[in-house]
Amino acid sequence: MKRYSFLELAKNALSAHKNWGRQWRAPEPKAAYDVVIVGAGGHGLATAYYLAREHGIRNIAVIEKGWLGGGNTGRNTTIVRSNYLWEESAALYNHAISLWQGLSQELNYNVMYSARGVMMLAHTVHDVQVAQRHIHANRLAGVQNEWLTPEQARDYCPPLNISKDIRYPVMGAALQRVGGTARHDAVAWGYARGADALGVDIIQNCAVTGIRRGPDGAVEGVETAKGFIGAKKVGVVAAGHTSTVMEMAGVRMPLESYPLQALVSEPVKPAFPCVVMSNTIHAYISQSDKGELVIGAGTDQFISYSQTGGIHISNHTIDAICELFPHFRRMRMLRNWGGIVDVTPDRSPILSKTPVPGLYVNCGWGTGGFKATPGSGHVFAHTIARDEPHAINAPFTMDRFRTGRLIDEAAAAAVAH
Amino acid sequence: MSQPFRTEKGGRIDRAAQLTFTFDGEEMQGHTGDTLASALLANGVHLVGRSFKYHRPRGIVSAGSEEPNALVGIYRNGDQTPNMRATQVELYQGLEAISQNRFPSLGFDIGAVNDLLSPLFPAGFYYKTFKWPKSFWDRVYEPVIRSAAGLGKPPKNADTDVYGNLYAHCDVLVAGSGPAGLAAALAAAETGAKVILCDEQAEFGGSLLSEAGASIDGSTPADWIAATVARLSAMDNVTLLPRTTAFGYFAHNFIALAERVTEHEADPDPRLPRERLWQVRAREVVIAAGAIERPMVFPENDRPGIFLADAGRTYLNRYGVKVGHKVLVATACDTAWQAAFDLADQGVEVTAIADMREAPPENLISIARARGIRVEAGCVVTGTLGRKRVRSALLGRLMTSGQVASGGQVDCDAILMSGGWTPTVSLYSQSRGKVVWDAAKGVYVPGTSVQHERSAGAAKGLYGLQATLEDGYAAGEEAARAATGKTAVITRATATGGEAGSGGTLGAIPHDRNASRVKAFVDYQNDVTAKDVQLAVREGMHSIEHIKRYTTTGMATDQGRLSNMNALQIASGALDRPVPDVGLTTFRQPFTPTTFGLFAGVSRGDFFDPVRKTPSHDWAVENGGIFEDVGQWKRTWYFPKDGEDMHAAVARECKTVRDSVGLFDASTLGKIEVVGPDAAEFLERMYTNPWKKLAPGRCRYGLLLNDAGFITDDGVIGRLAEDRFHVTTTTGGAPNVFATMEDYLQTEWPDLDVWITSTSEQYAVAAVQGPKAREVIAPFVDGVDLSADAFSHMSVREATFCGVPCRLFRISFTGELGFEINVPRRHGQMMWETLATEIGKHGGTLYGTEAMHVLRAEKGYIIVGQDTDGTVTPQDAGMTWAIGKKKHDFVGKRGLDRPDLVAENRKQLVGLLTKDPKVQLEEGAQITVSETPATGTPAEGHVTSSYYSPALDRTIALAIVKNGHALEGSTLYVPMPDGSIPVEVTGTVFFDKEGARLNV
Amino acid sequence: MLLVYCPYCDVERAETEFSCRGEAHIARPADPTQTSDEDWVDYLYMRSNTKGLYAERWRHIHGCGRFFNAVRDTVSDRFLKVYKAGEPKPDLEAIAKEAGK
Helix, strand or coil: CCCCCHHHHHHHHHCCCCCCCCCCCCCCCCCEEEEEEECCCHHHHHHHHHHHHHCCCCCEEEECCCCCCCCHHHCCCCEECCCCCCHHHHHHHHHHHHHHCCHHHHHCCCCCCECCCEEEEECCHHHHHHHHHHHHHHHHHCCCCEEECHHHHHHHCCCCCCCCCCCCCCCEEEEECCCEECCHHHHHHHHHHHHHHCCCEEECCCCEEEEEECCCCCEEEEEECCEEEEEEEEEECCHHHHHHHHHHCCCCCCCEEEEEEEEEECCECCCCCCEEEECCCCEEEEECCCCCEEEEEEECCCCCCCCCCCHHHHHHHHHHHHHHCHHHHHCEEEEEEEEEEEECCCCCCEEEECCCCCEEEEECCCCCCHHHHHHHHHHHHHHHHHCCCCCCCCCCCCCHHHHCCCCCCCHHHCCCC | CCCCCECCCCCCCEEEEEEEEEECCEEEEEEECCEHHHHHHHCCCCEEEECCCCCCEEECCCCCCCCCCCEEEEEECCEEEEEEECCCCECCCCCEEECCCCCECCCCEHHHHHHHCHHHCCCCHHHHCCCCCCCHHHHHHHHHHHHHCCCECCCCCCCCCCEEEEEEEEEEEEECCCHHHHHHHHHHHHCCCCEEEECCCCCCCHHHHHCCCCEECCECHHHHHHHHHHHHHCCCCEEEECCEEEEEEECCCEEEEEEECCCCCCCCCCCCCCEEEEEEEEEEEEECCCEEECCCECCCCCCCCEEEHHHHHHHHHCCCECCCCEEEEEECECHHHHHHHHHHHCCCEEEEEEECCCCCCHHHHHHHHHCCCCEEECEEEEEEECCCCCCEEEEEEECCCCCEEEEEEEECCEEEEECCEEECCHHHHHCCCCCEEECCCCEEECCCCCCCEEECHHHHCCCCHHHHHHHHHHHHHHHHHHHHCCCCCCCCCCEECCCCCCECCCCECCCCCCCCCCCCEEECCCCEEHHHHHHHHHCCCCCHHHHHHHHCCCCCCCCCCCCHHHHHHHHHHHHCCCHHHHCCCCCCCCCCCEEHHHHHCCCCHHHCCCCECCCCHHHHHHCCCEEEEECCEEEEEECCCCCCCHHHHHHHHHHHHHHCCEEEECCCCEEEEEECCCHHHHHHHHECCCCCCCCCCEEEEEEEECCCCCEEEEEEEEEEECCEEEEEECCCCHHHHHHHHHHHHHHHCCCCCCEEEECCCCEEEEEEECCCHHHHHHHHEECCCCCCCCCCCCEEEEEEECCEEEEEEECCCCCCCEEEEEEEHHHHHHHHHHHHHHHHHCCCEECCHHHHHHHHHHCCCCCCCCCCCCCCCCCCCCCHHHCCCCCCCCCCHHHHCCHHHCCCCCEEEEEEEECCCCCCCCCCCEEECCCCCCCCCCCCEEEEEEEEECCCCEEEEEEEEECHHHHCCCEEEEEECCEEEEEEEECCCCCCCCCHHHCC | CCEEEECCCCEEEEHHHCEEEEECCCCCCCCHHHCCHHHHHHHHCCCCCCCCEEEEEEECCCCCCCEEEEEEECCCCCEEEEEECCCCCCCHHHHHHHHHC
C-alpha cells in the first residue's frame, strides 16, 4: 500500500496524478475463506480490517450487495460521541472514541474526526435530571461529559436561541467535548483500503442469497450472486437487512427496520461550530466541512426498506431546528435522503455469537451506529477470531432479551409523571 | 438608459417599467420581467461569482433553476439570503444583490490562489493529507478548509417572514407548464377533472416563452400561451400555481409544492406569507418537467461569458438581452443553431458555429450561410482565453483518427454551447421509478410507472413542438380518465416550427491540449473536472456513487442536473463499461433547494407544539406561578411569594401543607373510564393488583407493567360501580396507557365486554391536602358524608361541588388527609377560584409540582419515570404488595419470572440520608461502595430523587441501589467532583411511617 | 405520508390519523405460565421484519380508534390488502403473486 502524505501528493502532482494506485482491488471471490463478512459498511469493513490486523486472519472476504459504504455508513449525520448512560454502552462507545482519536493515522487516511463537541440540550426539568444522571454516570465511568448553563451553551454555540420565551426554552446542556463528527465516506474507504492492503477481498455487487449450514448445524459458507463461497465463520453486519440475512440461517432476530431521514442545507460559510442534539424536540444538527448544515430527522412509524420517508417527519425536525436557530429559517434544504435503521427492543446493539456455530451477528445500532464504527469492528473481530466476546461486547448478546438483562438507553430517558 | 446589451425591441420585459437595482453596491437598471441574471447581462456584467474550490471567476451559464454558478446573496430588511440563483430572482425596484465566496472582492479574490495550487488539490486530496500532526486537524487544517468552503454567508437575524401551509387534493397534478404541461392541463381540465398546474417560473409557458419562430394554430407562441392560460384560469376546476416548484414526490402520490408568494415584490404585503407549502394528494400526476441542455466539457469551459446555447436564446427572445456582441456557437446538436440564427437576426455577430459533428444537417448549414455565418463542421472548442470574461476560443478539428488538430483561434465575447438535451427525470426518480437508458438518444428516460404518474414531452425525451403538444394532450386525457373515469373531446392545437433537432454528445470533448495542464469542468460549482472523474476511477472508485462522493460531482446545489450525464460518460470511458452499466445516482427531494421556513410553516413559537393548559392556568399566571413543561402541559412548578426564591417558596408550600392545608392542580393526570360487565376482569388482567373484590366506592393504587415485567405506569383507580372504574395514570403516560389498554382489549381479549374512554380532558382536578382539607372543602361539597368513618382514606363518591356534579376521591399523594375533586372541566376555573379563596381563609397555600414532589418523596411514593426508568420491577421498587398473589395472569407477570428479573443483586429502591443533614445530593448522582472509587468502577446505583425536606428539616433522597433492600443501615458513597458524600441506606418512607396522618 | 384505508370507517385518510403498531398475528400466549422463556421472548420481541409483503397492525387512532391489519410491501410501501382485526392472516404469497400480475 502506497502511503498517503502531503509529500506524496506533491510528488504525484508532478505526474498529473496519473500514478495513484487503486485504493482497493475488485477481486473475484475465491472458493472459500476463513471468514466471510456479509456487508461492506463501516462496521463490516472495520471488522475485516481488525481481523486481519490484530488476529492474523488474512483469508477474509467482505461481501456486499451494492457498493461499499453505501448503506447507513454513507447516509448518516456523522456524529461521534460516547456519553451514554449505562456502563456497558459507555464502555463500547468510549472504546470507539479512543480508536477515533488515532484513526486517520492508523489507516493513513484522513477520516476527519473533528472533536468539535456534542451538546445535548435539556428543555424540561426531567431533561435536566436525565442529563445530570448521564454526566454523573459518565464521570465515574471515565467518560468526558459536562453540564453547561444556557448562557454557557450559547457561548459554546452562538447561534443557539436561549430565549426564555420559546416553547421549550433551553434549560442547559450536557457537553461532550471529545464528541464531534467524522467524514463518513472516508471511514468506509479508509477501512476498505486498509483491509484490502492486508489481503482482504472486498467483493461488491454480490448479494448473499443463502447461508449454508452443515449437518452439525454449523456454518459452511454463503450462497451468493457469484456462486457458493465457503467459510468457516460468517459475520453478518448487514444493518437494516440483518433480519433478512439471518433468516437465511434460520435465525429470527429481535429487530425492526425503519426508514430514518437526514438532510443537508445548501453550503454556507462557517455558521455552526459544534454538534447540537435535542432529544426532547427531536433535532440534531452540525455543519459539514463543505459548509452544509447536516440535520438528522426521525424515523417513520412503520418498517420499510424504501430508503425514503414521509415529508411530515422532516417537517417536524425542521420545525425544531428553526425554533432553536431561527435565523436558519431562510436557509434552504439541498438534499434529503433515507437510510434503513435496524432497531432492537432496548435500542442497544447486538454484537454476539448466535445459536448457529460459526455465525456471528453485529446489528441493532438503530440511529446511532456510525459513532461506534471503529469500536464495533474491533470487538466484533475479537468475537469472531476467538469465538468468544471481548469483555466490552460481552453484555451485548442476543440472549439478553430472553433473560431480561436489557441495556435500555431509551427507558433511562423515560418520561412520565 | 445604459444597458449596452439590451436589444432594441422584443422580449417579454416591460420596457416602460424601469427598475433600479444594485450588484455589489453598483447601481444598475433593468425592467419588470427581468430576472437578476438577465438584468446583469443587459448591463454587460458576466462575472457574478467564484467557484467553490478554486475560486475561479464564474458567470451565468443557464437561464433556469439548474444554474450552478450565478448564486448571489439578496439583501432585504437588513439581512441576506444566500445562494439565490440569479436566473430565478425576479427583478424588483431596489433589489440589492451581492456576490459570494470571494474576499476581498469579486474582481480580486485571494482564494483564487487555490487555482494556481490546483495541481495539489485533485479529487479527494483531503483524504490523503492533513493527518499530521494529529492535533492539527480540528485546530488548524479544518478551520482553514471550512472558511474557504461554503458559498454564501448565512443569514444573521431571526427570520421574521411567515410561511403558509396548504393541503390540497386533485384529480390531476401537472408539474411544468411548457407545451406538454399546458396541453396536459387543458386536456385534463376539459374532462371536468380537478386540475392543479404548477410551474417554477413566474410565467407559464416553459420553453415556449423563448420560442421565436414557431406558430400554434396560427398564433405566436406568446399569444397561444396567453389564450391557453386565460382558458385555464376561467375554469373553476383548475388551480394555477406559477412560481411553484413541485419539489418532492412521496409515497402514495403525495407531492409537495413550494410556492414563492412575495419574494419577487419590492414591497411585499406583510399579510402574505413569503412562501407557501402545498401538500397535494393527487390521484394522477403528469410530469412535464421538460429537458435541460448539457454543457460541453471542453478545456476552460467555465469562463464568464460561456452559456448554454438555449440560455442565450432565452435571454435574447424572452428578456431582450444579447449575451455578447460577438458570439461563438459550439454545439453537437441542431438546437443551438437556432440560437445562432436568432442572434444573427437581432444583429449580433455570430463569429462561427462550431459543430463537432462531421456533417450537420444541410438545411441548417444553408440557413447559416444565408445569414453569412461561418460554419465549421467536425470542429470543437479546445480552450478559451479571458480571465474575467471569455475573449477568444481555440478551435480544434476532429480527425478521423480521433486526434484533434489545431483549428485556430477566434475572438468572441460569448460562447453558446450545447451538448444536447437531458430529460428532467428527477420527479419520476423520486416517485421511485427506475430510469431506463435510451441508447439511440443517449439519455436516461423514465421507465415503468411505479406510482400514478406519467411523464410527457421533453421530460421523457420527446422533442418537437407538435409532438410535444400531442403527447401533452394524450397524457392529460389519460391522467384524467385514470383519475375520474371521464373523457371529453379535447380541443387540440396544431403547431408549425419548433422542430425537434438531432444530435448530442456526452462526456469530455477531445482536444489537442496538454491534458494534465488543462481543466475541463464537469461540475462547475464544485470544480470537478474530467480529470477528477478519471482519477477517481483510477483509484478504484468504480461505482457511480463512489465517483460522485469522491469527486463531489453532482453534489452541488443543482444536484448534478448539469453534470451527471457528462460525468457518467467520462466514468464509463474510464471504466470501459457502457453507461447503463455504470448506473445513475438517485435523485432526491427537493428538486431545487427549498427554504427551511417553508417546511416549518406555522410551527413556530406557541404553534411549535400545542400547549396544554389546566383550568387554573390563567389564575396561576396572574398569581405569580412559575411553570414547568411536562410533556405538552404547562404545570405550575411553585408559587413564590414576595421575594421568595424557589427553595424558600417550596419549603413554605410543603410546610403549610403539613401544618394546615394546600391546594394543587392535578388536572393533568391521565384519566380513563373503564366501563362494562367485564371492567373488573379487564383491570385484573392489565394491572398487577386484584380488582374484583374492590367494593364500589373504594379506591386502590394500581401498578401497570409491560409484558417484559417492568413498571410503566401507576395511578389510583376508583370503583364507582360494579361495572365502572375511574382509572388515573401519570401525566406523561396517559396516551400510552390508553393505547396499550386498547391494544390488549381489541386484539388480545376482544371477548371482554368493556368500553374504555380517555377522560383526561373531561375533568378538572383539584387536590386539597393537609390536616384542614376537610374543613376547606366541606362548605362546597354536597351529597357525601365527609366524616372519617363514612368516607375513609381510599374512597370515592359521586357528589356535587357548588352544585356541580363531581367525583370526590379521598386519596393522598402527600401523606396528609387529602381529597381530589373532579368536576367537569368547564367548571374547573370556578372550582379553582372557590378553593383558592377558601384556602386563604384557613392559612393554607397553593402548591406546585415541586412541593408535590417533595411531599410524596417524604412518604416514599414513587414517581414513575423518575424513580423508575423502564428497567425496574415491582420487587425492585419494594412494591411486591401491589401484586395480586393469587392472580393467574396479568400483563407483565410472565415477564417477571425471567432469569434476570429474579436474579440476585438487582438494583432496588431505597432511601438515602446524607451523614450531613445539610448536604443535598444531586439527582442522577452515582453511588459506590468505595469512598474513593477508581475511574471505571461500576456504580451500585444512582440517586433518583433528592430534596430538602421541610418536615424533617434535613435532606432526603431516594435511590436505586444494587441489592439495596439488604443494605439498609449501611454506608455508601456518592462520589462528586470535589469528593465523596457518605450516605446511609434507609427505608423509603421518611415521614409518618405509620401513616397515622392519612386516617384522620 | 402514506394514504391508509380504514376498513371500519370505509375511508382513506392520511397516515397521521393512524398509528402503526407493528407486526400482526403475534398472539399473546394463551397461558403465559406454561410458556417457556424462549417462547416468551418470541412473543415479546421477535419480528419477521420482512423485506417484501408484511402483515402489520394499524389503529385508526384519530378516527374510530379501532385496530385493523394491512398487508404492505415494505419495499414500495404499497398496501395490498386491508382487513379487520380478528380475520385470519391472508396468504401473503398468493397476494404477492396476484400483485405481480
